[in-house]
Amino acid sequence: MTKVKSSWINCLWVIIPSITLIVFVLVPFIGELSNSFDKSTATGLNGFSRVANDSSFSIAFGNSVLYMLVPLISLPISIIVSFLIASINNKWIRNNSIASIFIQYLFVSVAIGAAFSFLFQANYGFINSIRVSNGKSPIQWISSDTFMTQVTTIIYLSITSLPLQIALLSLWFIHTDIKYNKVFKSNNIVKSKDKLLIYLSDNRSQIMFMCIFSMLSMLSIYPIALFGGSTTEMFSSNGQTIVGYINYMINIDQIGNASAASIYFILFIFFLSICFYLANRWLKSRYKYA
Secondary structure, eight states: OHHHHHHHHHHHHHHHHHHHHIIIIIHHHHHHHHHHTOGGGTOTTHHHHHHHTOHHHHHHHHHHHHHTTTHHHHHHHHHHHHHHHHTOOOHHHHHHHHHHHHHHHHHHHHHHHHHHHHHHBTTTOHHHHHHHHTTOOOOOSBSSOHHHHHHHHHHHHHHHHHHHHHHHHHHHHHHHHHHTHHHHHHTTOOOHHHHHHHHHHHTHHHHHHHHHHHHHHHTTOOOGGGGTTOHHHHHHTTOOOHHHHHHHHHHTTOHHHHHHHHHHHHHHHHHHHHHHHHHHHHHHHHHOOO
16 A cells, blocks of 8 residues: 555656646647737737847847846855855854845845836936936936946846845755864864855755756846836836737737747747756766766
């Protein structure tokens, strides 16, 4: 009976993810693929060429690729902060620091988006209102200036990425500290640099996974809160992402274009996943980490 029960449990571990994959990934993908070839959507096969030649989609694609690099900014900051938290000797302070940071992750995205919109809005933002009152010209943070919009969005995404990264890295580093506590004492390892290198070495697989996962998840961001919840404002500021472009096309009933953009998006993620997998395999074989 125990073997039968165990085999059923093992089957469930395979069946449940498979059903989830089919229902939430495969079926929508087939549906989007059929829509992109459907002439009744008013675009049919032309949807692919129209989307590819659409300047709004080009901007959205470029922004998404750029924002995908945000973890390369936020992760080093998270590593430093997590190392400082893991180095706290007082267990109560250390645990409460992690808890408070994780709570920020649960509530911070919308709040920071609203705060950034309030601070950096080009026409009536708080920073610019101070500059104007002092006789200075306003800074066009979130405006038609693509570069300034990208800089502001990168800052916003970096800040919103920090809480979860810091919480997870802190837990991993604390586990390493407990694991190698006797080694640290016996070898008189007290220098911060030496400890940090041990923390990174012991958690390199997790850090690599976090970096890859964060980069892929950045492709699906939709920073609408940064633009006051307005899709029109986001497009006029050239701040749209691929997901934002798809959502906008659906809102204006351009289903064919939305479907074609979705196919491009899925294929791009698939291509990146293969690249990350091959890169991870190469790093494992070269540096021999599990």
